[in-house]
Amino acid sequence: MGYVWSLLRPLFLFAILYVIFGVFLKAKANIPHYPAYLLLGILLWNFFVEITSGSVAAIVGKGELIRKINFPKYVIILAVSLSAIINLLLNFIVFAIVMAVTHVSVSWHTLLVIPLIVELFILSLGMAFFLSALFVRFRDVTYIWEVIVQAGFYATPILYPISYVASFSQDVAKYMLLNPLAQIIQDARYVMVSPVTQTISDFWGGDKWIWVIPVGLSIAILVMGGAYFRNQSRFFAEDV
Amino acid sequence: MDEVAIRVENISKDFLLPHEKVNSVKGLFTGITKVSNRKKEKQHALKNISFEINRGEFFGIVGRNGSGKSTLLKILANIYQPTSGKVYTKGKLVPFIELGVGFNPELSGRENVYLNGAMLGFSEKEVDAMYNSIVEFAELKRFMDQKLKNYSSGMQVRLAFSMAIRAQADILLIDEVLAVGDADFQRKCYDYFKKLKKDKKTVVFVSHDMAAVKEFCDKAILIENGTLISSGDSRMVADAYSNLFLEESNERDLNKLKSEKRIGDGTVVIKEVNLDKASYSDKDTTLDLTITVESRDDPSQLMVGFAVRNSEGLIIHSSHTWDFGIVLPQLTSGETLTTSWRLPNIYEDGLHTIDIYSQGSNHIVYDKIEDAISFRSKRLHRSGALVTVPVKVDIGKPKKTGSK
Numbered sequence: 001m002g003y004v005w006s007l008l009r010p011l012f013l014f015a016i017l018y019v020i021f022g023v024f025l026k027a028k029a030n031i032p033h034y035p036a037y038l039l040l041g042i043l044l045w046n047f048f049v050e051i052t053s054g055s056v057a058a059i060v061g062k063g064e065l066i067r068k069i070n071f072p073k074y075v076i077i078l079a080v081s082l083s084a085i086i087n088l089l090l091n092f093i094v095f096a097i098v099m100a101v102t103h104v105s106v107s108w109h110t111l112l113v114i115p116l117i118v119e120l121f122i123l124s125l126g127m128a129f130f131l132s133a134l135f136v137r138f139r140d141v142t143y144i145w146e147v148i149v150q151a152g153f154y155a156t157p158i159l160y161p162i163s164y165v166a167s168f169s170q171d172v173a174k175y176m177l178l179n180p181l182a183q184i185i186q187d188a189r190y191v192m193v194s195p196v197t198q199t200i201s202d203f204w205g206g207d208k209w210i211w212v213i214p215v216g217l218s219i220a221i222l223v224m225g226g227a228y229f230r231n232q233s234r235f236f237a238e239d240v
Numbered sequence: 241m242d243e244v245a246i247r248v249e250n251i252s253k254d255f256l257l258p259h260e261k262v263n264s265v266k267g268l269f270t271g272i273t274k275v276s277n278r279k280k281e282k283q284h285a286l287k288n289i290s291f292e293i294n295r296g297e298f299f300g301i302v303g304r305n306g307s308g309k310s311t312l313l314k315i316l317a318n319i320y321q322p323t324s325g326k327v328y329t330k331g332k333l334v335p336f337i338e339l340g341v342g343f344n345p346e347l348s349g350r351e352n353v354y355l356n357g358a359m360l361g362f363s364e365k366e367v368d369a370m371y372n373s374i375v376e377f378a379e380l381k382r383f384m385d386q387k388l389k390n391y392s393s394g395m396q397v398r399l400a401f402s403m404a405i406r407a408q409a410d411i412l413l414i415d416e417v418l419a420v421g422d423a424d425f426q427r428k429c430y431d432y433f434k435k436l437k438k439d440k441k442t443v444v445f446v447s448h449d450m451a452a453v454k455e456f457c458d459k460a461i462l463i464e465n466g467t468l469i470s471s472g473d474s475r476m477v478a479d480a481y482s483n484l485f486l487e488e489s490n491e492r493d494l495n496k497l498k499s500e501k502r503i504g505d506g507t508v509v510i511k512e513v514n515l516d517k518a519s520y521s522d523k524d525t526t527l528d529l530t531i532t533v534e535s536r537d538d539p540s541q542l543m544v545g546f547a548v549r550n551s552e553g554l555i556i557h558s559s560h561t562w563d564f565g566i567v568l569p570q571l572t573s574g575e576t577l578t579t580s581w582r583l584p585n586i587y588e589d590g591l592h593t594i595d596i597y598s599q600g601s602n603h604i605v606y607d608k609i610e611d612a613i614s615f616r617s618k619r620l621h622r623s624g625a626l627v628t629v630p631v632k633v634d635i636g637k638p639k640k641t642g643s644k
């Protein structure tokens with residue numbers, strides 16, 4: 001039951017966005033394989049949101065348990081992440097069907113998405129640790145995070161191609177892609193959907209080292225988020 | 241044997257009072273002007289507590305509600321972090337702050353057994369192996385596929401308890417488990433405790449039941465307002481605990497008693513109660529008790545009596561004027577009457593309290609005061625019995641038995 005909905009939700013969102021942006025606003029005109037292009041962006045974004053938003057209140061939600069028994073608190077966050085990973089795998093099955101239907105060519109390059117998902121997982125986990133620990137102290141973090149997620153959805157090239165932004169300002173597009181989420185989604189599209197997709201290095205003069213920034217950012221978020229969580233977890237029992 | 245299982249060194253725990261805490265990001269901004277000139281108020285839940293528990297010891301923690309016992313237990317269980325001080329534990333520790341931790345009402349009894357089993361550190365296979373005996377012990381065979389929310393609270397406790405006793409631990413922390421359940425369940429608990437004691441497990445036991453503390457614990461500590469005020473032999477500590485409630489009453493003003501300790505319609509009120517001493521030793525053979533009552537109305541068939549309780553609150557004996565066939569004189573409003581009693585000193589070591597009452601015909605209570613007065617009995621030797629009654633014994637001369 002839960003898994004069916006976790007499949008249907010991104011698909012419905014995909015259908016709505018495809019109709020609005022693809023059909024009415026004609027965004028699909030200059031993007032090859034727009035359905036697969038859009039769906040992949042949504043799936044990866046959803047994975048990030050599922051882990052982070054699902055984790056924010058997770059520690060407080062398990063407060064009863066935390067107050068009565070001592071156990072490693074990160075297990076709670078890992079449990080949330082695990083279900084998100086399962087959902088992502090299921091969603092990728094649907095994505096494979098869409099790829100087949102829309103005749104996206106598949107090669108060994110497609111497997112390069114795995115390190116990208118690992119990077120995304122690192123980023124999501126880092127945010128999840130930070131947010132869930134912060135929520136124990138500040139109970140309005142959920143609302144704030146909701147707004148940030150909403151803003152982030154539009155600040156990341158999910159619906160629109162990055163070239164659209166670049167046509168207004170090359171500099172804005174350049175800095176947008178330093179956001180690990182934007183970099184991951186663009187790279188995933190590059191390896192899975194179409195090699196025409198512009199990636200971060202295309203905007204930084206073909207410099208491959210520029211990847212260090214978003215990847216490093218993801219790792220830094222995990223390290224700092226994890227450290228904050230570890231530090232705070234000693235006081236969870238009192239504060240939840 | 242003398243190995244230390246738990247060592248607590250100078251533990252203190254402070255809690256920030258909730259109204260002083262900023263608990264939202266919004267509060268960080270809106271509160272900025274207020275926070276600066278507001279002093280933070282702290283609640284000192286525990287102050288410099290130190291003690292040691294040896295391996296194989298049954299250790300009691302007693303104290304009034306809100307004295308800090310449960311906080312201490314949670315620090316021992318590593319759920320709370322002490323503000324200062326250190327706790328060393330040796331061996332696997334399983335806390336029972338509550339029975340059935342992690343029980344999910346939406347899952348069936350069977351699923352909950354596995355869930356709770358995981359909480360207690362068992363693998364699925366291990367739970368498989370003991371599943372039948374758990375169900376049998378809980379007497380819930382027919383209900384295992386029902387959702388836990390449809391269980392009665394007694395059934396839930398039974399299931400939780402039969403899980404809990406499987407826990408393989410070197411140190412067990414038990415918090416007021418005995419407060420729930422019927423007589424049968426409590427008997428099972430006691431049987432389990434006896435088994436723990438026999439197996440030489442280290443047990444830390446928090447309770448208000450002094451009879452249980454005296455029976456099971458080797459040593460105990462008493463906590464009052466976050467400070468350790470007594471530690472050592474469990475009997476001594478249990479008595480010290482009982483005294484917390486009584487000591488204040490040694491010289492009590494009868495008019496200032498809490499209303500829940502006093503009942504009656506007030507036709508004849510107890511005016512004054514006196515004992516000749518505050519404590520009695522082996523040398524004292526008698527206690528002199530005087531009770532003065534004052535009539536506020538015209539009572540019918542007045543009687544005056546008392547009941548003596550030991551430190552555990554058990555009534556060990558009682559007397560009243562009708563026992564002796566005494567008919568008290570008819571009082572009119574405003575008159576007082578003093579009765580004097582001489583009691584044999586039969587009391588065991590410890591604090592005793594006396595309930596005083598005046599009654600009319602048909603058992604109408606005019607005035608009844610619980611713990612109206614208290615006294616301490618000091619004995620060199622404890623017999624362990626409730627009272628020591630004077631017994632006369634004659635010893636015959638040795639005689640040869642048999643015909644020849």
